[in-house]
Amino acid sequence: MIKRAVILSTGDELTTGRVVDSNSNYLSGKLSDIGVEVAAVITVGDVPERLEWAWRTAIGLGEVVISTGGIGPTADDLTTETIARIAGVGLWRDDASVEKIRRFFTSMNRVMPENNLKQAMFPEGATVVVNPVGTAPGFRIPITIDAHTSQVIVLPGVPREMKPMMEDTVIPWIQANRGSDTIFAVRSFQTFGISESGLDEVVAGLIAPTEGRVAFRASFPQISMRVTVEGRPGEADRKADELAARLRPKISEYVYAEGDNETMEGVVGRLLTERKLTVGIAESCTGGLIGHRLTNVPGSSSYLLGDLVTYSFSAKTGILGVSEQTLERYGAVSEQCVIEMATGARARLGTNLAIATSGIAGPDGGTPSKPVGTVCIGLVADGASVSRSYQLRGARDWIKLWTSQIALDWIRRHLLGLPISESNILRR
């Protein structure tokens, strides 16, 4: 029975902050996908007593332990010895692995350093996990402590070697040995215009804990909600669909996409592509961020013709044709100005629609009537000319990001025929 995994990441580079542990993130995702709960991720440096503590702790907690790192050729690579000591076994040398490592060096016209032979040593009882990319093989060995047996799987720390080993060998092995006929089905929603706690209130009581688990994730400006159901294949999916259908009507006004990897700019890009429409942008306070986000989407050159960032008065008049009278009478941060900016961008770029932003991102530049956080957005298209002011709060980067999210949501709402006025500022 393998239902519960522990991930072990080792290396001083992790405990001193030099490297972000992206391996654990990858492994967590892969294990979740096949219904194995990651009970814990434990990270320790290359210190013998910490490693032994971490391994004993991990083996005690998980039915499978997957570790990355610590099997290189150098003196601070201690994983293999640590496991052999805990298992109370000696080491054996795998001739096939020696041969493979030697061939690797020969193919590079290099002599194999003697310490690389260390990478062909395994605890007695271990099965080699082949490394199709590099020199360091991994291994798998069952270890029993206090009558609890855990399957220990050791992989290298280099992501480009670790990932194929995980996908080609480890995942199939776990699936074959999971000893369960249940799977996990997940349905997720991406929302904007409501806070995490607001969402929580809206869906409160809709799903009993016995039916599924609702969880939220806020990664500003994105708040996602997901419901997870465990059950037999087919059944779990049916139940997850049922729960998603129960949630959908309550949250639909905030949902801009369903699924895990959806971004606002991705949704906008897809809608523009489907409708064969082009968009132009005129940015002031967002400084290029809307263009940057839209051009993060592959293929955006087919609908985004240009983004005219006019940070100065002279650029607003000269590039976009905003009238000096408007700037004098209403100021650059005004609904009148953003309408003229959008109109100018649309005309000069020759696009179907255009969106414009102008605001005071701070920390300086605020006035009593237009404090920091005052933001105007305007959208112009055939038969549409909408502008609105917002009062946002937060630091400069936050105001820029928030404004860009509202602007992208305006485009989405315009394309879907939804009322733009409902694109609310995020209530945190």
Place this chain on the structure above:
Amino acid sequence: MIKRAVILSTGDELTTGRVVDSNSNYLSGKLSDIGVEVAAVITVGDVPERLEWAWRTAIGLGEVVISTGGIGPTADDLTTETIARIAGVGLWRDDASVEKIRRFFTSMNRVMPENNLKQAMFPEGATVVVNPVGTAPGFRIPITIDAHTSQVIVLPGVPREMKPMMEDTVIPWIQANRGSDTIFAVRSFQTFGISESGLDEVVAGLIAPTEGRVAFRASFPQISMRVTVEGRPGEADRKADELAARLRPKISEYVYAEGDNETMEGVVGRLLTERKLTVGIAESCTGGLIGHRLTNVPGSSSYLLGDLVTYSFSAKTGILGVSEQTLERYGAVSEQCVIEMATGARARLGTNLAIATSGIAGPDGGTPSKPVGTVCIGLVADGASVSRSYQLRGARDWIKLWTSQIALDWIRRHLLGLPISESNILRR
């Protein structure tokens, strides 16, 4: 005595692979800087039994435990209750925190949802750690298990709230309670144009392990190098200055700033401000990213007049005045085109200098002669007209970011009178 820390990261988003745990990386770096060893990082999901296990394990191992996440307003935020249960105490409501949360909502013209009051509840015996940015305060509480006392510090999971709390409150508190008369003095360099291992080679042997510790941090496109010295106050600073002076001449060609929080765009902004010069941008493949980065710097409206993102042929000719002949003969991704783009942006925006980018960010659009990653950069100023082609490698976002970094480094080098041709691509 606080010599050994454990970092605790909680949240289903971490154990299911939806979010990379960058908080632990940040905290590990900060703790290492002040000489506190990170004995382990433990990550668990929002599951009561796992949380209790993780907290008991962390408290048993560390003299200080720093946790992030799990103190939001929703039902799956369980950290506060878990700690109170382990400490065997009840919860109290902090009126000052209630008031702060209520004011936050009032200032947004919203009614505070009742569940936000949860964020003002603390275990008895806890000291509130003020959150200067968001609604969720943190707290600190000493907890004793089996005669071992650990200082538990709980912070929110949102990095932009967690970081100021760490820097303003937690680090000074740990330093004051570390129980040692030595301090750690750090000198850091921000570099571009050389890899981590390249830097390591350049400075090899310059500093003996007994003098100080040299460490690297790679957070693309930034690679920083830092030297840390432990010693008595005054002494440690003198020694750190001496070591920095020893390193400086060896790495100066790669260093664009000294100090920890320096960015390339910040350096460029300061140079433009000092020299009272204005800049214009013409972007194609970077899509607005250069403008976005420059406008992240407060006060950038005094030197950045505009950024003309011309993603289409028609925008390049219509907005920037690039000749159709150039586009036909050399293509949009050519040194000829970027020079015309920069020339056009400079003329239309009326700036002292202008920079332009054009390239193939991928994943599609590559050809045999101009594969994905082909990037051209051009800079035009009084008496200067420089262009160059690069062949970059990586995914779309990576190529955009890398190109923006090279472009900003070109502006910096131009302003400092350094040869632009030495702004090398990063050797990964």
